[in-house]
Amino acid sequence: MGFKILGRDDITTESVRMVVAAPHIARKCEPGQFIILRLNEQGERIPLTIADFDRDAGTVTIIFQKVGKTTYHLATFREGDEIRDFVGPLGRHLDLGKIGTVACLGGGLGIAPIYPKVRALKAGGNYVVSIIGARRKDLVILEDEMRARSDELFVTTDDGSYGLHGFVTDQLKLLLEEGRKFDTCLAVGPIPMMEAVCKLTAAHDLPTLVSLDTIMVDGTGMCGSCRVTVGDETKFTCVDGPVFDGHKVDWLEAKARQCRYQPQEREAMDKFGKERGLA
Amino acid sequence: MGEKEREKPAKKEIVEKKYPMREQPPAERIKNYREVPYGYDVETAVKEARRCLQCKKPVCVDGCPVEIDIPAFILAIANEDFAEAIRIMKSYNNLPAVCGRVCPQEDQCEKVCVLAKKFEPVAIGRLERFIADYDYEHHIAPATEIAPPKDKKVAVVGAGPAGLTAAGDLARMGYDVTLYEAFHDTGGVLRYGIPEFRLPKAILDQEVEYVKSLGVKVECNMVIGKIFTIKELFDSLNFGAAFIGTGAGLPRWMKVPGENLIGVYSANEWLTRINLMRAYEFPEYDTPIWAGKNVAVIGGGNTAMDSVRTGLRMGAEKATIYYRRGEKEMPARIEEIHHAREEGVEFNFLVAPDRVLGTDDGWVRGMELCRMELGEPDESGRRRPVRCEGSQYEVECDMVVVAVGTYPNPIIPETTPELEVTRWGTIKVDEETGMTSVPGVFAGGDIVTGGATVISAMGAGKRAARGIDFYLSNK
Numbered sequence: 001m002g003f004k005i006l007g008r009d010d011i012t013t014e015s016v017r018m019v020v021a022a023p024h025i026a027r028k029c030e031p032g033q034f035i036i037l038r039l040n041e042q043g044e045r046i047p048l049t050i051a052d053f054d055r056d057a058g059t060v061t062i063i064f065q066k067v068g069k070t071t072y073h074l075a076t077f078r079e080g081d082e083i084r085d086f087v088g089p090l091g092r093h094l095d096l097g098k099i100g101t102v103a104c105l106g107g108g109l110g111i112a113p114i115y116p117k118v119r120a121l122k123a124g125g126n127y128v129v130s131i132i133g134a135r136r137k138d139l140v141i142l143e144d145e146m147r148a149r150s151d152e153l154f155v156t157t158d159d160g161s162y163g164l165h166g167f168v169t170d171q172l173k174l175l176l177e178e179g180r181k182f183d184t185c186l187a188v189g190p191i192p193m194m195e196a197v198c199k200l201t202a203a204h205d206l207p208t209l210v211s212l213d214t215i216m217v218d219g220t221g222m223c224g225s226c227r228v229t230v231g232d233e234t235k236f237t238c239v240d241g242p243v244f245d246g247h248k249v250d251w252l253e254a255k256a257r258q259c260r261y262q263p264q265e266r267e268a269m270d271k272f273g274k275e276r277g278l279a
Numbered sequence: 280m281g282e283k284e285r286e287k288p289a290k291k292e293i294v295e296k297k298y299p300m301r302e303q304p305p306a307e308r309i310k311n312y313r314e315v316p317y318g319y320d321v322e323t324a325v326k327e328a329r330r331c332l333q334c335k336k337p338v339c340v341d342g343c344p345v346e347i348d349i350p351a352f353i354l355a356i357a358n359e360d361f362a363e364a365i366r367i368m369k370s371y372n373n374l375p376a377v378c379g380r381v382c383p384q385e386d387q388c389e390k391v392c393v394l395a396k397k398f399e400p401v402a403i404g405r406l407e408r409f410i411a412d413y414d415y416e417h418h419i420a421p422a423t424e425i426a427p428p429k430d431k432k433v434a435v436v437g438a439g440p441a442g443l444t445a446a447g448d449l450a451r452m453g454y455d456v457t458l459y460e461a462f463h464d465t466g467g468v469l470r471y472g473i474p475e476f477r478l479p480k481a482i483l484d485q486e487v488e489y490v491k492s493l494g495v496k497v498e499c500n501m502v503i504g505k506i507f508t509i510k511e512l513f514d515s516l517n518f519g520a521a522f523i524g525t526g527a528g529l530p531r532w533m534k535v536p537g538e539n540l541i542g543v544y545s546a547n548e549w550l551t552r553i554n555l556m557r558a559y560e561f562p563e564y565d566t567p568i569w570a571g572k573n574v575a576v577i578g579g580g581n582t583a584m585d586s587v588r589t590g591l592r593m594g595a596e597k598a599t600i601y602y603r604r605g606e607k608e609m610p611a612r613i614e615e616i617h618h619a620r621e622e623g624v625e626f627n628f629l630v631a632p633d634r635v636l637g638t639d640d641g642w643v644r645g646m647e648l649c650r651m652e653l654g655e656p657d658e659s660g661r662r663r664p665v666r667c668e669g670s671q672y673e674v675e676c677d678m679v680v681v682a683v684g685t686y687p688n689p690i691i692p693e694t695t696p697e698l699e700v701t702r703w704g705t706i707k708v709d710e711e712t713g714m715t716s717v718p719g720v721f722a723g724g725d726i727v728t729g730g731a732t733v734i735s736a737m738g739a740g741k742r743a744a745r746g747i748d749f750y751l752s753n754k
């Protein structure tokens with residue numbers, strides 16, 4: 001008795017969107033929260049942001065990039081297949097209310113988790129300036145959705161194949177240098193991107209929230225695998241986060257902790273690749 | 280129940296020592312995850328059962344948190360009436376195969392055994408395990424009596440020892456019971472915490488199947504508080520009562536510098552990855568783990584023993600316990616300490632880390648320890664460790680497991696503002712009934728007591744089941 005996949009599409013060559021039947025979670029979840037899934041009896045538990053949800057249809061949408069064994073495996077699941085375990089909504093939801101003008105930055109797969117926040121901010125009466133970026137044009141995801149929910153949308157690509165040639169930080173820097181004022185900045189993406197954003201916004205005294213994607217097991221505060229130093233406190237991303245004050249996050253530690261299972265992740269991926277005849 | 284009289288053994292017949300239980304040899308067992316003690320065979324169990332004096336006033340029963348009629352089940356074993364023995368056992372205890380393995384009998388039933396005044400007590404725990412295992416092998420237990428359906432719904436939150444016990448008892452009373460579990464599998468600490476070599480998962484599975492066979496519906500992947508609040512269980516799902524047994528799952532840290540270095544695990548993470556997620560079978564199972572060769576475990580409880588012995592099985596060449604009090608003060612079961620010693624674990628007493636030392640790239644390379652001495656007793660009655668300033672020294676290690684206790688899981692208290700909690704975050708209950716400050720909401724186990732034993736959680740589950748029955752019968 002798993003959780004049925006009702007819709008599935010490859011939104012880029014690297015990313016997949018899935019709509020999953022999870023009525024209890026759909027009824028309750030809020031922007032900023034995540035789920036943990038496990039594909040089968042041998043599977044690991046991985047957290048994924050709730051990218052969208054439909055309370056009436058009882059569905060939760062996840063978007064994931066194929067980066068390791070579990071995500072590659074999940075990408076082979078088709079409509080009608082079932083995910084064995086799907087638990088949530090986990091984490092604290094982000095309730096910003098009306099704060100004024102907000103810069104929302106999504107880097108790469110970080111666009112998926114920033115989207116529900118953008119949607120909520122816009123619905124809450126804020127002026128939303130979104131900046132999304134990817135390595136190249138075909139990896140930019142959710143552009144239409146983001147455009148529809150943002151007052152302004154900027155796109156950047158690392159290779160200049162679309163939008164501004166550069167990173168999301170370069171676009172934000174341009175806006176700040178033009179004298180644009182923001183009340184808050186929200187940044188989601190790979191750690192180097194969030195760290196770079198925080199460095200920039202700190203120099204401009206712009207409060208910045210980040211959403212961390214740490215390694216988790218239970219997701220309910222039990223194990224501390226996801227711990228992160230924020231200011232002088234140790235926080236658990238799963239129950240205290242995933243959103244934190246980016247200016248207080250110890251990025252060096254966060255980076256080291258994020259990479260700690262890299263050799264095992266590579267081994268698992270190699271094994272999976274061989275079994276499935278992947279390149 | 281057809282009490283069979285048996286003559287007391289004459290004094291000269293008293294066997295002074297427990298019949299020994301065969302065990303896997305240490306050198307062999309540290310290379311596998313199989314259970315350490317093999318359990319009694321029929322012949323030994325019957326001989327051990329015949330050591331029991333069948334006291335008229337059995338104090339052992341008072342020593343049992345779930346009040347098992349110990350002399351009665353032992354008498355049945357002595358009479359080789361195993362079906363009767365398991366019937367008696369299961370009328371008190373839904374999880375005998377678990378209790379027979381993990382209960383601290385030396386502090387409970389066996390501590391007060393009359394034989395123990397002069398000799399070794401009756402091996403009550405081993406006999407409990409024997410009869411439970413015998414039943415799982417031979418299926419001799421008569422069907423459990425279940426009261427006619429009462430058409431009243433009870434939600435039990437948390438499928439650990441407290442929840443499984445409460446759910447089983449309530450189902451037997453005829454309630455319509457749903458057991459919610461946050462993880463993808465049942466058992467709570469019995470599955471994520473206690474290692475395979477101490478409590479095989481197959482045994483736990485059988486116990487859970489038994490509870491299900493009583494009519495309990497199990498729903499995993501349900502983080503109550505998040506997916507449904509306690510209030511919604513009543514308002515939206517029409518439960519008449521709820522039991523909270525969500526345990527003390529939040530790890531306690533030492534709060535010393537270096538604790539977030541790579542290679543520092545909470546005992547919960549170390550054990551959950553291995554026990555629940557089966558990281559020891561990586562890459563057949565997907566969950567990764569990094570295991571050190573020189574493992575330091577901080578703490579002196581059963582979780583510390585489980586962690587350090589797991590370290591050996593994960594390939595550590597050196598595995599060391601560092602405990603801030605003395606050997607006498609260690610809260611771990613004697614048997615676990617003994618097993619750890621046999622397996623080559625080193626013990627360092629009266630020391631505590633001042634910091635965890637790291638390499639430039641963020642991995643553990645050692646610890647700075649401070650020596651302690653024992654001062655005045657604290658609220659737990661144990662002598663408080665006091666730092667010996669200037670005694671700091673460094674040791675090398677490449678992995679640290681922090682097993683210094685746990686806090687109550689905060690998810691339900693945080694999402695149930697009407698629930699009264701203590702300043703330690705535990706839920707306040709009426710001791711007799713287990714009812715919280717919210718009518719119809721009951722709680723028990725580690726969420727009430729803070730980290731304690733499996734059997735005390737089961738006792739609380741049992742009391743709360745009675746409390747819930749009384750509440751719903753009089754509503």
